[in-house]
Amino acid sequence: MSRSARLLLLLQNLTGRRRPVTAAQLAAELQVSERTVYRDLSELASQGVRVEGEAGIGYVLKPGFFLPPLMLTEDEAEAVLLGLGYVDQRGDEVLTRASSGARAKITSVLSQRAKDTAKVPLATTGPPRPAFPANSVPLAQFRTAIRTQKKIEISYVNAEGRSTVRVVWPIQLSFMDNARVLVAWCELREAFRFFRTDRIQSASERESYPRRRVDLLRDFRAQNNPSEE
Amino acid sequence: MSRSARLLLLLQNLTGRRRPVTAAQLAAELQVSERTVYRDLSELASQGVRVEGEAGIGYVLKPGFFLPPLMLTEDEAEAVLLGLGYVDQRGDEVLTRASSGARAKITSVLSQRAKDTAKVPLATTGPPRPAFPANSVPLAQFRTAIRTQKKIEISYVNAEGRSTVRVVWPIQLSFMDNARVLVAWCELREAFRFFRTDRIQSASERESYPRRRVDLLRDFRAQNNPSEE
DNA sequence: CGACTCCTGACAAGAACTGACAGTAGCAAG
DNA sequence: CTTGCTACTGTCAGTTCTTGTCAGGAGTCG
Numbered sequence: 404m405s406r407s408a409r410l411l412l413l414l415q416n417l418t419g420r421r422r423p424v425t426a427a428q429l430a431a432e433l434q435v436s437e438r439t440v441y442r443d444l445s446e447l448a449s450q451g452v453r454v455e456g457e458a459g460i461g462y463v464l465k466p467g468f469f470l471p472p473l474m475l476t477e478d479e480a481e482a483v484l485l486g487l488g489y490v491d492q493r494g495d496e497v498l499t500r501a502s503s504g505a506r507a508k509i510t511s512v513l514s515q516r517a518k519d520t521a522k523v524p525l526a527t528t529g530p531p532r533p534a535f536p537a538n539s540v541p542l543a544q545f546r547t548a549i550r551t552q553k554k555i556e557i558s559y560v561n562a563e564g565r566s567t568v569r570v571v572w573p574i575q576l577s578f579m580d581n582a583r584v585l586v587a588w589c590e591l592r593e594a595f596r597f598f599r600t601d602r603i604q605s606a607s608e609r610e611s612y613p614r615r616r617v618d619l620l621r622d623f624r625a626q627n628n629p630s631e632e
Numbered sequence: 633m634s635r636s637a638r639l640l641l642l643l644q645n646l647t648g649r650r651r652p653v654t655a656a657q658l659a660a661e662l663q664v665s666e667r668t669v670y671r672d673l674s675e676l677a678s679q680g681v682r683v684e685g686e687a688g689i690g691y692v693l694k695p696g697f698f699l700p701p702l703m704l705t706e707d708e709a710e711a712v713l714l715g716l717g718y719v720d721q722r723g724d725e726v727l728t729r730a731s732s733g734a735r736a737k738i739t740s741v742l743s744q745r746a747k748d749t750a751k752v753p754l755a756t757t758g759p760p761r762p763a764f765p766a767n768s769v770p771l772a773q774f775r776t777a778i779r780t781q782k783k784i785e786i787s788y789v790n791a792e793g794r795s796t797v798r799v800v801w802p803i804q805l806s807f808m809d810n811a812r813v814l815v816a817w818c819e820l821r822e823a824f825r826f827f828r829t830d831r832i833q834s835a836s837e838r839e840s841y842p843r844r845r846v847d848l849l850r851d852f853r854a855q856n857n858p859s860e861e
Numbered sequence: 862c863g864a865c866t867c868c869t870g871a872c873a874a875g876a877a878c879t880g881a882c883a884g885t886a887g888c889a890a891g
Numbered sequence: 892c893t894t895g896c897t898a899c900t901g902t903c904a905g906t907t908c909t910t911g912t913c914a915g916g917a918g919t920c921g
Contacts, residue, residue: 405908406878407636411701419743425897436880441899452703458898459888468709470702471741472640474681478730479737480697482723485807486715486731489722494711498755501707502715508708512700514648523849525778526727527815529808530856549754578714579758580809586756620752627759634877635909654866665911670868687867688919 406443409433411471413443417454418469423461480517481524483509488528493578495542535583536601542576544606545585549573552616554590554609560602571596572612574619588612588619595623635672638662640700642672646683647698652690709746710753712738717757722807724771764812765830771805773835774814778802781845783819783838789831800825801841803848817841817848824852 404412412433417424426444430437444462448454453465475483490502510521540557548555558568571587582599589596612619633641641662646653655673659666673691677683682694704712719731739750769786777784787797800816811828818825 410636415743419745421745426899427897438881438900439879442878445899456898457888458886459896461897466706468704468706468742468746470699470704470738472679472701473699473737473741475697475699475734475737476730477695477697478726479734482716482719482727482730482734483712485723485727486717486719487711488715489718490711490715493718494714494755497707498711498714501705501711505704505708505712508702508704509699512702513697514644516648516650517697523846525775525805526723527804527806529806529813546754575756576754577756577758584758617752655868656866667869667912668910671909674868685867686919687917688865690866 404434409435410443410447413440414447414452414469415471417462417464418467420464423457423463425461426456429462477520480521481526484521484524485526485528490578492528492532493580495578495583497543497546498578532580535581538583538600538603540600540603540606542583542600544608545573545576545600548606548608549575549616552611554612555606556609557598557606558604559598560604566604567591570609571598572614572619574616574623576600586623595626633663638664639672639676642669643676643681643698644700646691646693647696649693652686652692654690655685658691706749709750710755713750713753714755714757719807721757721761722809724807724812726772726775727807761809764810767812767829767832769829769832769835771812771829773837774802774805774829777835777837778804778845781840783841784835785838786827786835787833788827789833795833796820799838800827801843801848803845803852805829815852824855 413429416429416432426437426440430440433440435443444454444456454462455464456462484506487502487506491499494502510518513521545555547553552572554570554572556568556570558566560566569589569591571585571589573585573587575586577584577586577597582601585598585600585603587596587598588594642658645658645661655666655669659669662669664672673683673685681698682696683691684694685691713735716731716735720728723731739747742750774784776782781801783799783801785797785799787795789795798818798820800814800818802814802816804815806813806815806826811830814827814829814832816825816827817823
């Protein structure tokens with residue numbers, strides 16, 4: 404195995420874990436000595452990878468995604484950049500910042516000719532959209548609840564203007580064309596329900612919900628799309 | 633300079649050109665011997681890069697984009713995948729195929745944990761959209777005209793149902809939420825105009841238009857968005 | 862044909878990599 | 892405080908890899 408291949412493996416190995424890894428473990432997996440692992444790690448660090456080692460613990464990597472070298476066709480690259488354009492139009496602040504960041508990172512590493520091509524895409528999104536209705540509850544609160552898998556109690560005004568208070572288990576945020584929608588299991592209705600975020604008047608966090616989000620999401624998808632496995 | 637860094641440079645150098653490059657030129661740019669260039673090229677080929685050398689000519693690369701190793705934050709990765717989801721919903725056949733391809737390439741190289749995270753995204757697009765109105769003229773014809781910078785003569789039915797025949801210079805395809813729109817300079821109106829593709833009854837290719845698409849696109853953007861430079 | 866180019870093989874000098882060992886220092890738990 | 896675990900660094904010799912040079916075969920174009 405060449406050294407560069409090993410560096411890639413090492414990086415993927417690090418991103419593939421949540422808990423700290425010791426150099427000895429890495430050495431065993433990569434079939435090299437510990438000393439070499441240390442050398443490789445410092446090589447990665449010198450190339451800008453933020454890997455943090457702590458004596459007595461092991462190595463942890465800043466959470467994030469590592470994308471190894473990749474060849475895309477022109478159409479595929481166009482699809483990626485076009486997609487980021489859609490996110491710019493529809494996403495909230497977090498997502499639009501993320502899409503700008505992704506676009507900057509991607510275009511900055513392209514060759515000059517590729518940059519020129521990317522600047523004048525064949526396909527484009529529609530014109531800028533009107534602003535989304537304002538939210539009483541910041542989206543960040545829903546994000547946190549989804550990430551930490553916590554129930555929330557919300558007061559919700561439905562399309563007819565009637566207000567209800569419910570406890571829901573939020574599993575996903577849907578960025579539709581004209582509204583942002585919280586997808587959640589509703590304890591009141593005992594079913595998955597959609598809640599437009601601009602109609603959620605208030606929200607307060609409760610205890611963790613009793614099932615894993617992954618499983619809830621699977622159920623939700625199975626209901627909406629029985630054909631997919 | 634390390635070998636892997638040189639391989640990256642070599643690849644960027646190749647993607648940065650349209651016309652064939654000789655090994656001697658590459659050797660001069662990279663400050664190594666020709667022999668090493670040959671070795672590096674075969675190394676790239678063994679890693680899946682489609683580089684073609686022809687005796688007496690030089691090297692050309694299959695057109696495409698090469699993405700060097702890249703770190704994305706979780707949000708950025710989410711934005712990219714979410715964007716591909718939007719493209720899936722709004723793009724035509726070419727774009728949806730491209731977005732599937734891009735998604736497959738990206739997810740296939742992620743580490744297991746990253747794959748798992750990517751499968752249950754926090755943000756998602758809206759539900760599937762209704763189909764777009766059918767086109768009389770296949771979008772591929774517009775793509776070709778845009779790529780080759782050719783005028784086309786179209787018969788167009790406007791919103792009031794009146795039909796006109798015009799010669800236009802197509803510069804972009806806009807994939808809006810409810811329709812696909814051809815952006816073009818209209819010789820009849822002497823201005824940029826939008827044409828819904830489902831209202832274009834027929835189209836035939838004419839001679840090249842007299843200005844470069846890049847310049848037209850710049851003008852078009854300046855008109856619509858005077859603030860940006 | 863001649864000029865140019867891609868492409869391969871062999872080989873030796875040099876560079877880079879690797880493992881082993883020794884040693885320092887930080888962290889956590891008993 | 893001690894013990895155990897771990898990150899980290901330096902050194903050195905053996906090994907592997909990389910590179911340039913040279914030689915030669917074969918395809919392409921004018």
